[in-house]
Amino acid sequence: MKKEFRAHPLMMFRLMRPFLIFLIYPVVQGAIQYFVTGTFKGAIKLELIALLVISIIVGLRCAAFKLILGSKTVTIKTGVWLKKKAVIPISKLSSVRTEQNPVDAIFNAVTYRINTEAGSKRKSDFEFKLSKSDSREASKLLYGEKEHTAVKFSAFKVAVMAVTTSSAVTGIFVAVPIISNIGRLIGVGIEKMLLDEINNISQLVDTHMPPIVSRVSLILALFYLVSAIYLLFKYINFKLYLDDDKLEVRTGFFVRRRTAFKKKAVNDVKIEQSPLMRLFKRYSLKVSVGGYGDTGNETAVIVPSGRLWDIKKHFIKYFSFLEPDGDITHSKRDVITQSRFLFFPGVYLLLLIAVSITASLLFVDFTRLILFLTLIIGVIIVYYAGLSIYEYKFGKMRLGSNIFAHSVKGFNTREMYAPKENIGQIKIVRYLPDLIQGTCQVVISVHSESADSIKVRMLDYTTTKEKIFKTFDINE
Amino acid sequence: MKVYSLSRKTTILWQVRVAVIAAAIGIFVRLFLWGYMEFQASLWLYSLILTIVEIYYIPMYFKSYKISFPDGAILIERGILIRTTYVMPFSRLVYAQSYASPIAKLLKLSGLSFKAARSKIFIPEIAEDDVKYIIQSLAVEAENEKGI
Numbered sequence: 001m002k003k004e005f006r007a008h009p010l011m012m013f014r015l016m017r018p019f020l021i022f023l024i025y026p027v028v029q030g031a032i033q034y035f036v037t038g039t040f041k042g043a044i045k046l047e048l049i050a051l052l053v054i055s056i057i058v059g060l061r062c063a064a065f066k067l068i069l070g071s072k073t074v075t076i077k078t079g080v081w082l083k084k085k086a087v088i089p090i091s092k093l094s095s096v097r098t099e100q101n102p103v104d105a106i107f108n109a110v111t112y113r114i115n116t117e118a119g120s121k122r123k124s125d126f127e128f129k130l131s132k133s134d135s136r137e138a139s140k141l142l143y144g145e146k147e148h149t150a151v152k153f154s155a156f157k158v159a160v161m162a163v164t165t166s167s168a169v170t171g172i173f174v175a176v177p178i179i180s181n182i183g184r185l186i187g188v189g190i191e192k193m194l195l196d197e198i199n200n201i202s203q204l205v206d207t208h209m210p211p212i213v214s215r216v217s218l219i220l221a222l223f224y225l226v227s228a229i230y231l232l233f234k235y236i237n238f239k240l241y242l243d244d245d246k247l248e249v250r251t252g253f254f255v256r257r258r259t260a261f262k263k264k265a266v267n268d269v270k271i272e273q274s275p276l277m278r279l280f281k282r283y284s285l286k287v288s289v290g291g292y293g294d295t296g297n298e299t300a301v302i303v304p305s306g307r308l309w310d311i312k313k314h315f316i317k318y319f320s321f322l323e324p325d326g327d328i329t330h331s332k333r334d335v336i337t338q339s340r341f342l343f344f345p346g347v348y349l350l351l352l353i354a355v356s357i358t359a360s361l362l363f364v365d366f367t368r369l370i371l372f373l374t375l376i377i378g379v380i381i382v383y384y385a386g387l388s389i390y391e392y393k394f395g396k397m398r399l400g401s402n403i404f405a406h407s408v409k410g411f412n413t414r415e416m417y418a419p420k421e422n423i424g425q426i427k428i429v430r431y432l433p434d435l436i437q438g439t440c441q442v443v444i445s446v447h448s449e450s451a452d453s454i455k456v457r458m459l460d461y462t463t464t465k466e467k468i469f470k471t472f473d474i475n476e
Numbered sequence: 477m478k479v480y481s482l483s484r485k486t487t488i489l490w491q492v493r494v495a496v497i498a499a500a501i502g503i504f505v506r507l508f509l510w511g512y513m514e515f516q517a518s519l520w521l522y523s524l525i526l527t528i529v530e531i532y533y534i535p536m537y538f539k540s541y542k543i544s545f546p547d548g549a550i551l552i553e554r555g556i557l558i559r560t561t562y563v564m565p566f567s568r569l570v571y572a573q574s575y576a577s578p579i580a581k582l583l584k585l586s587g588l589s590f591k592a593a594r595s596k597i598f599i600p601e602i603a604e605d606d607v608k609y610i611i612q613s614l615a616v617e618a619e620n621e622k623g624i
Binding site for chain 1: 575577578592593596611
């Protein structure tokens with residue numbers, strides 16, 4: 001039996017988003033100016049005609065959209081001039097995601113996203129708007145109505161995750177477009193006003209650091225705060241729903257998100273710890289799903305933050321099919337291996353001291369700035385050295401029907417679990433010291449769009465190669 | 477194993493499309509760029525290339541298309557000067573999508589695209605019934621693969 005769904009009228013506004021900056025904003029600005037001054041300025045009449053034509057086209061596109069759910073396939077029909085029809089087996093769906101922002105909530109609409117592994121990175125395969133009731137019915141038809149267990153995570157755990165995974169860069173990506181668009185809409189230079197305020201505040205704080213350092217630190221701190229607040233509201237109300245073969249993650253306060261995927265669609269599971277999480281001895285459990293769609297990567301958060309034993313408990317509960325088997329392979333635990341792990345941090349530290357001294361002698365007027373930068377970089381190198389020690393103590397691999405690797409990735413620690421058949425590539429690398437010592441580095445990559453990978457260093461070459469060949473049935 | 481090839485109607489459809497686009501370019505040049513001597517001088521070259529494309533290249537290109545479904549894969553061969561063969565195993569295929577412009581629909585033709593993770597293959601318009609049959613078969617193959 002097939003069920004047909006039509007798009008919610010609000011989809012028209014989503015389709016008009018590309019015309020926001022050069023058509024809709026000027027029309028809205030023109031309307032505001034008309035109410036203030038009583039006259040139309042510029043090419044407002046032409047813009048109104050263009051807006052009308054585009055609205056008609058968008059309306060026709062909205063009316064042409066159809067979602068047809070059968071017992072085994074999903075059919076999506078789109079297009080007015082060029083009619084397209086996609087037929088997707090339900091077994092090939094990676095995830096289905098629904099999102100409801102405050103405007104959607106007023107009009108009883110939901111943004112529905114269907115993802116497969118064929119989609120582009122950072123873009124859902126299919127994105128449209130349905131009414132709330134249609135969305136519920138569609139999800140029931142796709143994933144069934146089995147009894148599921150709900151797991152709720154406290155606001156504190158979500159806050160810990162938000163604070164420990166925030167970054168000024170995320171804050172910049174979130175805040176800058178909003179500030180810029182608001183400024184453009186009301187015709188006021190908000191960016192300049194904010195920078196002037198930051199300058200004033202930084203001048204009030206008297207430090208031994210150069211003024212530019214105070215300003216940059218304040219800007220970075222503000223963007224970090226924006227990022228933390230954004231992530232907090234993104235993940236608040238975090239709930240996990242699970243049944244035998246499906247997982248559903250529900251999050252959000254202003255914008256409510258639901259993401260559902262089958263356990264079979266999971267590429268790999270990661271237990272990660274960011275630098276700040278290490279301070280609070282917390283970890284997070286994340287899952288990589290093939291073709292997750294429009295988020296920055298394919299990762300879904302399953303447990304936002306928790307102690308290691310708590311995270312492992314959740315891992316065994318939801319992903320027992322990924323429990324590793326096979327012998328453990330790790331680097332030798334001796335002084336030579338430890339010193340090899342600390343080689344690059346040592347080199348960087350010496351380099352930093354040399355550059356710092358040289359720069360201080362050459363640019364005497366900038367001694368304070370050089371000292372500040374040296375301290376910052378020095379702290380980063382010391383943290384890197386700490387990570388290298390962690391890698392020496394805990395780095396390991398297990399190869400069997402499931403693959404497990406524990407190491408570091410960037411500035412985070414990572415444990416990765418994946419079924420053997422999901423491994424896309426294993427790279428065995430030997431540099432000159434490895435050739436002398438008879439060791440190697442192994443890089444394991446999962447075959448996903450963003451290709452999660454992990455590197456385990458200083459393993460015994462002969463034994464590791466033998467185990468890899470045996471696990472993947474390779475005859476040399 | 478059935479081998480699909482493109483019909484005469486597909487060739488005519490694309491000849492019409494290319495002719496329309498060429499005419500549009502020609503009108504644009506005549507209206508806005510005719511004052512420039514280079515465009516007047518290159519008119520004969522443009523006409524020659526267009527004639528070769530319309531009369532020789534398009535018919536030969538679409539004649540070279542061969543689409544088949546050997547065990548467990550999709551096989552597409554095409555090309556005149558450079559012969560290309562695409563092989564897409566069913567296991568890597570995610571879904572198929574058909575597309576049709578109004579004129580193609582009038583001629584009962586439909587194009588097809590096969591989408592896999594990080595790759596896709598396009599097939600120009602073939603008979604609508606063949607497209608429906610191919611999409612149906614691929615959906616069944618996908619179910620059998622996943623043991624549903």
